[in-house]
Amino acid sequence: MEVKGRVALVTGAASGIGRAYVEELLYQGAKVSLCDINTEKGEKLLESLVVRHGKDRVIFCQCDVTDYLQFEESFETTIAAFGHIDIVINNAGIMNDQFWELEVDINLNGVIRGTLLAQRFLGTDRGGRGGIVVNTGSNVSINPYVSVPIYSATKTAIVGLTRAFGDQYHVDLTGVKVLAICPNATDSNMVQNLGKQLLSARHEDAWRRDTASSIPQKAEHVAKALIHILSIGKSGSVWLVENGQPAREIIFQKH
Secondary structure (H helix, E strand, O other): OOOOOOEEEEEOOOOHHHHHHHHHHHHOOOEEEEEEOOHHHHHHHHHHHHHHHOOOOEEEEEOOOOOHHHHHHHHHHHHHHHOOOOEEEEOOOOOOHHHHHHHHHHHHHHHHHHHHHHHHHHOHHHOOOOEEEEEEOOHHHOOOOOOOHHHHHHHHHHHHHHHHHOOHHHHHHHOEEEEEEEEOOEOOOOOOOHHHHOOOHHHHHHHHHHOOOOOOEOHHHHHHHHHHHHHHOOOOOEEEEOOOOOOEEEOOOOO
16 A cells, blocks of 8 residues: 555554654655554654644544544544544554553454454445554564563464454455554563563563564664555565564465
């Protein structure tokens, strides 16, 4: 999909990879609805983006992806402002196995809500124009970390959800393509206090082993990979972006 002139809705957009997505989408000529639970950060980012890109190209929606009605309202507000939506980036996520129920609700259920809402508001079967959903997974979607088993489970599930909803069967029904981007460690604020994020302090040694070969990459690199994936990615495809290298598609054997 050509990004220029499109309308994108991005969750978890006020910081980290989400913010980099917003910046790159605007740079490429898209209009963007930045959606985040943190109103203070979101409105502050909006102010700076309006100065650079104009108030007609970017809006902020306060959005908790665990709250279906608020998430739904973000779609409605975006369509009211821009007329339609072409791209939905389900990016909001946390890594905290100690609060695993919230982690599941944000990382997995939030992506499910976002995908279903995209099918509802973008679907050709509902009067929409079709479009693309990109779900943000992780390198642990492909190779789980033993140190964060529940986080790994949520990100692995995103790949299964993407491959199933991305199948041509669903594309034919709704006109909505679904892809996944899976970055490894980036310079985001995902890991703030490791001791309070792991299920047990005993897992810290396992964390160091899991991440020993990981080279943190810039969030801006992941955002550029997103644009590449939007332009060439097929529905149902899963893309790994790690160690600052170009995105590569993960090929799954079908049985």
